[in-house]
Amino acid sequence: xSSNKTIYQPNPEFAENAAIKSMDAYWALQNKAIxxxxxxxxxxxxxxxxWLAPYDQVLDESDAPFYKWFTNGKxxxxxxxxxxxxxxxxxxxxxxxxxxxxxxxxITYAQLSLRVNKMANLLRNEFGVLKGDRVVLYxxxxxxxAYAMLACARIGAIHSIVFGGFSAEALKDRIExxxxxxxxxxxxxxxxxxxxxxxxxxxxxxxxxxxxxEAVLVVKRNNEEVEWVEGRDHNYNELIVEQPAECPFExxxxxxxxxxxxxxxxxxxxxxxxxxxxxxxxxxxxxxxxVFDVKGDDVFWCTADIGWITGHTYIVYGPLAAGTTTLMFxxxxxxxxxxxxxxxxxxxxxxxxxxxxxxxxxxxxxGENEPEKYDLSSLKVLGTVGEPIDPPAWIWYYEAVGNSxxxxxxxxxxxxxxxxxxxxxxxxxxxxxxCATLALPxxxxxxxxxxxxxxxxxxxxxLCITKPWPSMIRTIWGNPxxxxxxxxxxxxxxxxxxxxxxxxxxxDEDGYITIVGRVDDVINVSGHRLGTAEIEAAVxxxxxxxxxxVVGRPHDIKGESIFIYIVLKEGHINTDIKNHINTLLxxxxxxxxKADHIIEVPGLPKTRSGKxxxxxxxxxxKGEEIxxxxxxxxDPSIVEDIITKAREA
Ligand code: WT7
Numbered sequence: 001x002s003s004n005k006t007i008y009q010p011n012p013e014f015a016e017n018a019a020i021k022s023m024d025a026y027w028a029l030q031n032k033a034i035x036x037x038x039x040x041x042x043x044x045x046x047x048x049x050x051w052l053a054p055y056d057q058v059l060d061e062s063d064a065p066f067y068k069w070f071t072n073g074k075x076x077x078x079x080x081x082x083x084x085x086x087x088x089x090x091x092x093x094x095x096x097x098x099x100x101x102x103x104x105x106x107i108t109y110a111q112l113s114l115r116v117n118k119m120a121n122l123l124r125n126e127f128g129v130l131k132g133d134r135v136v137l138y139x140x141x142x143x144x145x146a147y148a149m150l151a152c153a154r155i156g157a158i159h160s161i162v163f164g165g166f167s168a169e170a171l172k173d174r175i176e177x178x179x180x181x182x183x184x185x186x187x188x189x190x191x192x193x194x195x196x197x198x199x200x201x202x203x204x205x206x207x208x209x210x211x212x213x214e215a216v217l218v219v220k221r222n223n224e225e226v227e228w229v230e231g232r233d234h235n236y237n238e239l240i241v242e243q244p245a246e247c248p249f250e251x252x253x254x255x256x257x258x259x260x261x262x263x264x265x266x267x268x269x270x271x272x273x274x275x276x277x278x279x280x281x282x283x284x285x286x287x288x289x290x291v292f293d294v295k296g297d298d299v300f301w302c303t304a305d306i307g308w309i310t311g312h313t314y315i316v317y318g319p320l321a322a323g324t325t326t327l328m329f330x331x332x333x334x335x336x337x338x339x340x341x342x343x344x345x346x347x348x349x350x351x352x353x354x355x356x357x358x359x360x361x362x363x364x365x366x367g368e369n370e371p372e373k374y375d376l377s378s379l380k381v382l383g384t385v386g387e388p389i390d391p392p393a394w395i396w397y398y399e400a401v402g403n404s405x406x407x408x409x410x411x412x413x414x415x416x417x418x419x420x421x422x423x424x425x426x427x428x429x430x431x432x433x434x435c436a437t438l439a440l441p442x443x444x445x446x447x448x449x450x451x452x453x454x455x456x457x458x459x460x461x462x463l464c465i466t467k468p469w470p471s472m473i474r475t476i477w478g479n480p481x482x483x484x485x486x487x488x489x490x491x492x493x494x495x496x497x498x499x500x501x502x503x504x505x506x507x508d509e510d511g512y513i514t515i516v517g518r519v520d521d522v523i524n525v526s527g528h529r530l531g532t533a534e535i536e537a538a539v540x541x542x543x544x545x546x547x548x549x550v551v552g553r554p555h556d557i558k559g560e561s562i563f564i565y566i567v568l569k570e571g572h573i574n575t576d577i578k579n580h581i582n583t584l585l586x587x588x589x590x591x592x593x594k595a596d597h598i599i600e601v602p603g604l605p606k607t608r609s610g611k612x613x614x615x616x617x618x619x620x621x622k623g624e625e626i627x628x629x630x631x632x633x634x635d636p637s638i639v640e641d642i643i644t645k646a647r648e649a
Contacts, residue, residue, distance in 0.1 A: 007430045008398065011405050014380060018427025019289050020441075026428050029441035040442055041470060045070055048285055049278065050084045052076065052251055059468065065488045065497060066475060067468040069279040070254040077258060077281050078120075078154035079249055081320035082113045093325045096299060096348060097143050100190035100331030107143055112150075112320075115143075118240050119151035120247040126239060127182050127215050131156030131250050134260070136180040136213075137306075138162050138171055138202055140189030141330045144219045144236070145306050146316050148184050153258060153277075156250035160260040160272065163307025166590040168204035170270075174262050175210040177272055178477060183210075184236075186219040187226045192335045195222035203227055254278035260477050261309055263415040264531035265486055266502065266520035272477030273309075273415050279470030283419040284313045285321035290440065291409050291423050292381055294324040298351040301327040301344070302383075303359060308527075309415040310385055314354060318419070333359060338367030342374040342401075353401070354383035356527040357393055361557050364396045371400045381426045383409045386527030387559040388515050394433035412436040412515050414501060415529075416487065418471030421445065422513055437512045443469055445513065447505050452493035455507065460516060463505040464491055464498045472499070521614070523552035523560050528592045530562070535595075538588035539564060539581055544572040549604050549612050553597065553621040562595035563621040565642070567603055574600065597621070599649045603638045605630070620646050 015021050020029070033040040038058040045058070055073030085092075090110040097105040107115070123129040135157045139145040145161075152159040160178045162171050175183065183206070188197040199218060206213055218226065219236040252258075258280055260272040288294050292314075300319050304310035319326035327348060333341035333355075341363060345353060363370070382402050384394075389410055398408055407426035413419060421443050422436040429437050439445040447461040448454060455461035465472075476483040488497035504519040518524065521532040532550040539548040547567040552560040566577065574580055578598045585593045605613045613633065619626055620643055630636045 007432055008407075009430050010407055010427050014407070015427035017295075018293050018425070019295075020425045020428050022428050023430075026425060026438070026441060030439075033442045033444075037467060041069075044286060045278070045282055045470075048282055049073075049075055050080055052079070055254055055278070061468070065468070065484060065499070066480070067472065068255050069276070069468075069470045073254040073278055074251045075254065075278055075281075076154065076249040076252050077277055077317070077321075078116060078150045080281050080285075081150060081153075081317060082109060082116060083249075085109045085323045086113060089323055092323075094320060095143050095146060096325055096327045098327065098329050098331075098344060098348070100335070101193065105143070112147070114245055115147045116150040116154060117245055117247040118243040119144075119147045120154040120249075121243040122217075122236075122239055123151055123157065123182070124155045124247065125243075126234075127217070129155060129157050129182060131256075133157045133182075134178040134180040135159050136162060136171075136175050136178065136183045138164060138183060138185045138198060139219070139306065140164055140186050140198060140221060141305060141328060142186065142189060142219065142221055143328060144186070146328065149259075149306070149312075149316055150320075154247060154249045156252055156256065158257045158259055160262065161307050161312070162262070163305060163590075164198055165307070165592050167587055168201045168208070169588050170590055171201060172205035172209045173269065174272075175205060175213060177262070178260055179212040180210070181212060182215045182217060183213055184217045184219070186221045187224055189221045189330055191330075192332060195224050197224060197226070199226040203229070206232075252277045255474070257474070259312065261312065261415055263309075264522060264529050264534055266522050266531055267533050268482075268531075269534065269537075270531070271479065271482060271486065274474045274477050275418055275471070276474055279472070280418045281317060281321055283469070283471035284318035287420045287440070288314070288318040288322040288324065290425060291411060291420050292352045292354070292383065293426050294319070294322050294352065297325070298380075299325045299327060299348050299378075300352045300354075301329070301348070301350045302354040303329065303333060303341070304354075304356070309418070310354075313419050334362060334366055338363060339370045339373060342371050342376060345376050345379060346374040349378040351378055352381045352383065353379060354385065356386040357384055357389040358387065358526040358557060358559055360384065360389070360393045360397050364393060364400075365557065368396070368400070376401060376403065379403075379406050381409060382406050383411055385411045385413070387524050388517055389434055391433040398433070407431060410434070410436045412503075412513075416473040416501075417465070417469075418473070421465065422515075432512065435508070435512050435514045439513070446493070446498075447507055447513070448491055448493060448498070450491060452491055452498070457507050457509055460504050460506045462491055462519065463501045463503040463513070463515065464493070465501065466493060466498045468499075523562065525552075525555075525560055525562060525592060526558045530589075530593055534589065535562065535564070535585065535593055538585055538593070539566065541588065542581065542584055544568050544574055546570075547604055549614065549617055550595075551614060551618045551621050555596070561597070562593070563597040564595045565599060565601050565604060565617060568600055597649050599645050601638075601642045601645050603635065603641075605639055605642065606634050607632060608634050610634075617642075
């Protein structure tokens, strides 16, 4: 077993053919960006994007922080991902689908083109979906989800995908915030060998609100029976047959919105992160080429769900823009056994495998020696994303899965960044377990204090991105003020507000960045981002609850788990508070928001001005000694009571 102080050099054979072959090549690019930022981006925008009309300015900062990139340029993302590949890749597999039950389908670029064109016609002609309209997708992991995304891109509609694990209430909120015109869903799909249902969640959401929705388009996947609202619900499989095979694409402006994706923040309800056409697709494609080094007949597999940004950028848009083969998987990597993922790597000769630390820990725990039963020699690059990866999981991934010859790219980024920000380059960067290493060429990160001072080596600080980049969030849908306050309200450098990610980070003596996790009230459960305020608001809806505080607690597999403190109203007794509250959370947000610990306490630790001391609650949840001064609390004795309760839990 290697120690976690080891530095792992890139595989020289791999480096020889890599897009970026050495640290010298990395620095040549990064220095060019430092010297001539706009020139750097212009080079790649000109080389990578199929412009349908030229842009006139690379970066417009006149209305900062509402940055604009490649102003007045025209393009279409479905053209970038499909049409332009048809000349030489029509028969290449674009999407390689594997169902939960092992059914496999190869969808070529030509077939993808046909299906996307037909779906675009269906949306445009049958439902009157026009440029700028919002389309909500509540979909399982089936190819039709990708067709729907690309069909929206083709006609200029703005998609907003809601992860299938969210509840009807959460779906309704997102439909209403976006004022969606149409919802695309499926009867359900298969998971662990059994059918599961989705459509009824849409029915419930729309029975409670979502009045803007005119139609629901239902894809049949598992053919289970579903309720049908005449006039509102439409059968995709029947309607698609009659659609014309060609749908001319809309000329989109660089800055037209491509999609919204709701994500949790430290305050309030989830925010609709808005991404654009040009900047987003440029960086999605470039990071596929640099970070995953896709080329030739590579088969790329990202295990995320399309309901998250990772699924958007690295299952659909990035791989297809790069003209590669992307694997889409309906099931879970541990079913029917802990070898499923490795069998799939073997069967499909996967070259790049991209997953989350929580999945790596589960696969490790369930099947430490499973990888050696399969031929994993096709693998070249292994990726991880979503949360800090602990060195033991990293080392198992490197040695057992990668056979000590694949680079691990620990990619740090966010829904808001659109694509990778900090990551090793597989042919260039010497890597260290658990370390995201360096900002990618063209990206300017700094670790700062709240006052914008640079932190010293070894000193924890706030991870900021100090220059705008093409794939950055443009605004929060319907709430530009919140865009400013959420991302540009905390840290200013030399008097100028800079983008603050919400993460803490630290630099080491080699200039490498290690992410230490969120420093705001956002928690990360199995790579799912949840705001404590959002969970608290859901719990507070229960009429027996007087006060509630939610914190994260470290968890071996999930990274973090949810820990809830509840004060009941006078006269209320709740004997089964955990089940009671978790049922409520399942309804209000979804099963991903269920808590591992829910304890009833006599009160919360507050300052005399009434502010809840969350740091104390976090320490108690972790089982740590309380080192903070508690004498300033309104009622210091409450801390002992809470500690006793927490120990019993
Ligand atoms: C948050 C963003 C980006 C796609 C998946 C999650 C955490 C992400 C890493 C990493 C440590 C990471 C951060 C970030 N995170 N990647 N490689 N190392 N932490 O997207 O839901 O927008 O969450 O995930 O805390 O802020 P998201």
